[in-house]
Amino acid sequence: MQRMTKQRASIIDLMRSRPDFLSANDVHELLKNTGQQVGIATVYRNLQALAEAKEVDVIRQEGTDTQLFRYCADDDHHHHLMCRCCGKSVDIIGDGFEKWAEEMAAKHGFTQLNHTLELYGMCNECTEHDTPHLAK
Amino acid sequence: MQRMTKQRASIIDLMRSRPDFLSANDVHELLKNTGQQVGIATVYRNLQALAEAKEVDVIRQEGTDTQLFRYCADDDHHHHLMCRCCGKSVDIIGDGFEKWAEEMAAKHGFTQLNHTLELYGMCNECTEHDTPHLAK
């Protein structure tokens, strides 16, 4: 079974307090700044476990090959509209989209459909304030 | 300017002859099997150049962190419906989808929208023949 340790608690706390997507490294650094040292391997292991438990969402950063994690109460299937400037993200339910995807699959004889979809843009705040990049 | 070398020619030839998505490593191996040794770094450099020239499409493999490349005549923006079993993929034009995405962005005050979208499934052949995995 799953045991509650100091470090798991720290990680969960941090994730719950953060509305934006963070890399494993971000989490590691942020915890270090709070004085709660947690090994990077442990960070990865816990984020992975949380992802499997659907407590966090995982996406891939736009250009790079880094996974980003974010706490997420809603464990239904959904997508994200993420600000590439400040990292903030909005959950999107894909009603219309899912239907479109199924149609496309059917048209080409594909079954057992699955998909990856992420939307990236600039949120209104970042557009207005011309914020170049948000400090983590 | 761009120079045509043996190795660039080999890579382009291979890509043109392949309808499925290949990793840089696949390309490297396949060329090795043909006797046309090409350094892995060169494979990467050329695939990257081809991607910039929009001669190949790049996607990320479903679970992993590997990029996959595929020759693509059509340089307009489009998406892929890919068979997770045999790797075959179909180009999809996103008319309906693009519009939906813009609506979603607008609704939440996001601009400069961009997105990643890939569809994965089982093609009819793979479903019928119950092909477990295609040999590369």
Place this chain on the structure above:
DNA sequence: ATCGTTGCAAATGTTTTGCATGTCA
């Protein structure tokens, strides 16, 4: 003869793993 290209090996960056040690239940 240039100057882009290649190949190799080393560097990078992310994520995973082995293993001895620590610790929750």
Place this chain on the structure above:
DNA sequence: TGACATGCAAAACATTTGCAACGAT
């Protein structure tokens, strides 16, 4: 106590880069 969790360092990958040798134009 005993199974699971942690930390560290090493391993595993995918990808990039420095640099000397090469070769297309």
